Amino acid sequence: MTASYLLQSPADLSALNTMALACQAEQVITLSDEAQLEQILNAKHQHEPLFVLSGGSNVLLPPTLTATVLRPLLRGITVLDDRDDSIHIEVMAGENWHDLVLYTVNNGWYGLENLALIPGLTGAAPVQNIGAYGVQLDDCVTHVRACHLPTQTWHDFDKAACQFGYRDSIFKQQAGEWLITRVGFALHKDPTRVQAGYGDLQAQALQLANDAARQHINPVDVMQAIIAIRQSKLPDPKVLPNCGSFFKNPVIETAHFHSLQTQFPQIVGYKVDEQQTKVAAGWLIDHAGLKGGGIAPILSHEQQALVLTNHSAKNDPIQACQQDVAATQHFIQQQILAKYNIMLEREPVWIDRDGQINMSNTTLAS
Ligand SMILES: Cc1cc2nc3c(=O)[nH]c(=O)nc-3n(C[C@H](O)[C@H](O)[C@H](O)COP(=O)(O)OP(=O)(O)OC[C@H]3O[C@@H](n4cnc5c(N)ncnc54)[C@H](O)[C@@H]3O)c2cc1C
The missing domain is CATH 3.30.43.10 (Uridine Diphospho-n-acetylenolpyruvylglucosamine Reductase, domain 2)
Structure with a gap:
């Protein structure tokens, strides 16, 4: 029953x-x-x-x-297929994401280690195809089970049907229509296979491994290095409320990037293709003098300009609300537009009063 x-x-x-x-x-x-x-x-x-x-x-x-x-908040992890070199699991939506990463890595099942310490639950992870340190969720996803709420029908998506992209999926494109209940993952059991090419992750992981005899790092080293880096860089929402990176890294025309480079030689960007360059939004905010800035109580973080933090104390008679976030979002967007001619796009999802997901990037109040 x-x-x-x-x-x-x-x-x-x-x-x-x-x-x-x-x-x-x-x-x-x-x-x-x-x-x-x-x-x-x-x-x-x-x-x-x-x-x-x-x-x-x-x-x-x-x-x-x-x-x-x-x-x-459905719970449970089921092994669907267990082989010498790989394992296929299905995870219910309510499992805490970071606990799942710890559980898999501690069992010798690898692939999710670079996504350690991302807050939230497993069912939400496919929505924006969470990613960090050179890995995205879709590198390991096999299938997603979801209910289409308007038609009350159940659907089993294979990976291709999820239409994963950078911070994107069919569940994000059809925002608000789906409720995901299960996510399948294919993980490997090879401790020599790691993704440590991102920034100085390799060096950090080796340093943490603290074992001179070891030439190679394993997925546990990578996970521990990522946990240490994230704890040192990102504010803990339980201590200082935030929702992670607030703006996406904007992709601009490479010609525009080159013209910015003449004015700002240190600007940080990565080539997407011949025509387009992805710019580090945190650099733009920092070098516009906005690190730590904004409109109180919502301020850019002192160490991580890309993260907006809520400074209204929990017991304040007046708690910060959505409109306060909008004010700082608007302020930073306008400053960045004026300085670099780039419109920053918000990453977290703006929810209207009636529960609709508002895709507009310049929403000021609900
Ligand atoms: C400190 C911090 C660091 C972060 N770092 C990263 C990072 O490195 N990489 C990254 O990608 N993200 C990062 N995030 C963003 C966030 O953690 C992820 O997007 C996460 O997957 C959201 O999970 P949640 O359970 O909190 O979802 P919620 O915030 O509850 O929901 C997010 C959206 O998904 C929908 N949704 C939630 N659950 C389901 C479901 N079961 N079925 C269908 N739709 C659903 C909601 O309606 C909403 O639209 C960070 C956030 C914080 C606060």
């Missing part, structure tokens, strides 16, 4: 988003299995708005949320 889901009405979501924005939801439903979702959808009117919330580390929530919030 299906256990019943948990319903809260109303619910305070300020502790359920890592930016700690004030948000009151009219109704929150916590799911622990797939059958509960069917029960809920059958009981609802087709056009009633729904919004899916997992770890809340990539969302900018509105002060009032009228949509029914669905929290897919």
